[in-house]
Amino acid sequence: MTPYLFFFFISIAGLAYGTYTDFKERMISNWITYGMVVIGIAGYAIVSFIANDWMILGTVIAVTAITFAAAYGLYKMGVWAGGDVKLFAGLAALNPVNPAILSRLGMISLPVFAPISIPIFPLTLFIFSLFAMLPYGAILAGTKLLKNKKEKKKFKQDFKKRLIEIIELAALAIGFGSILPFFGITPWLVLPLLFVSMFIPKKPRAVVAGIVLITALGINTVTATEEFAILFCFLLGTWFLLKLYSLSKILMRKPIKIEELEEGMISGQTIVQNGKTVEIVEEMGMKKLIKYFVSNRFGKAIEAMQPKGKEIISSRSAAGLEEKQISKLKELAKKGKIPGRLLVKESAPFVPAVLIAYIALNIIGDVIWLWI
Numbered sequence: 001m002t003p004y005l006f007f008f009f010i011s012i013a014g015l016a017y018g019t020y021t022d023f024k025e026r027m028i029s030n031w032i033t034y035g036m037v038v039i040g041i042a043g044y045a046i047v048s049f050i051a052n053d054w055m056i057l058g059t060v061i062a063v064t065a066i067t068f069a070a071a072y073g074l075y076k077m078g079v080w081a082g083g084d085v086k087l088f089a090g091l092a093a094l095n096p097v098n099p100a101i102l103s104r105l106g107m108i109s110l111p112v113f114a115p116i117s118i119p120i121f122p123l124t125l126f127i128f129s130l131f132a133m134l135p136y137g138a139i140l141a142g143t144k145l146l147k148n149k150k151e152k153k154k155f156k157q158d159f160k161k162r163l164i165e166i167i168e169l170a171a172l173a174i175g176f177g178s179i180l181p182f183f184g185i186t187p188w189l190v191l192p193l194l195f196v197s198m199f200i201p202k203k204p205r206a207v208v209a210g211i212v213l214i215t216a217l218g219i220n221t222v223t224a225t226e227e228f229a230i231l232f233c234f235l236l237g238t239w240f241l242l243k244l245y246s247l248s249k250i251l252m253r254k255p256i257k258i259e260e261l262e263e264g265m266i267s268g269q270t271i272v273q274n275g276k277t278v279e280i281v282e283e284m285g286m287k288k289l290i291k292y293f294v295s296n297r298f299g300k301a302i303e304a305m306q307p308k309g310k311e312i313i314s315s316r317s318a319a320g321l322e323e324k325q326i327s328k329l330k331e332l333a334k335k336g337k338i339p340g341r342l343l344v345k346e347s348a349p350f351v352p353a354v355l356i357a358y359i360a361l362n363i364i365g366d367v368i369w370l371w372i
Helices: 004-026 029-050 055-076 084-096 121-145 149-182 185-195 202-219 221-251 286-294 299-305 323-334 352-366 366-372
Strands: 255-256 270-274 277-281 310-313 342-346
Touching: 004 055, 004 084, 004 352, 029 055, 055 084, 055 323, 084 121, 084 352, 121 149, 121 221, 121 352, 149 185, 149 202, 149 221, 185 202, 202 221, 221 255, 310 323
Parallel strands: none
Antiparallel strands: 255 342, 270 277, 270 310
């Protein structure tokens, strides 16, 4: 137990300090990430020596190397910044398997929350970190939304429209879910009925939703009321999260003069040079992508995702602008080939999301893998 507790506290300390520097300076100090790698490998070398089992150290080194290679691949694809790569390598060295501290301390005795011995914790942490970014990014976008009058007005209009749709959807789901079993019909028909109801015109659909909900309340008032409230809150909360997260692409970008660009800033635009022509590529959003596929314009979708020519900067890169890229942009702006301003992303710090995910995984253990 002692090694797990030690590595847990080192990880928490590293992530806590990394969160502080990520918020303050938008960077993770090398002495933190490299220190985590050194402490992890040295610590497990001692554990291996005491246990006379060098497979422990071999596993740690292998997991650390694989994690670094995978993270470096994400860095080269522009998904991650360099600091994130080193951070995950450090966490892999300290945590090849889930510490699951609450379970190991006996504070949670349920088998479903127990850890597994398979060294896949870095992968689990990565997946949970992405999920943690959703509410976290939505909160940051929400704070920006409060200060943006134009987007706030559009948000209110969209909210009023979606609120009615969510009420109808919750009413139909609970209504069908109560009526079908009451008449001995399989509840699996609820999803097909919901799908069909989406094609009913608005007014008749509202009437149907009202009728089935009232019927469900008549069958079992308490159960139907509770289920409707829970489903409504879940759907509304999910819409809020997804809406705010999607708005972050607009709210968390600001125009910066080309001459004021600094190394490390993250571009919110993709600029491509094809011969003598320089083009600012329109970003491919999910709605546009779906539209292309629905209309069978696959070639257009591929062209939009992979524009022809040499990419000068990309909005898909999280690594930040380099000095040579900034020099190129200044040169192009001086020649009048691009505007004098560039949209720059005010990206959300990633380390806090990793910290949230790490704490969550130490509470719930490897419950996801155990279910699978």
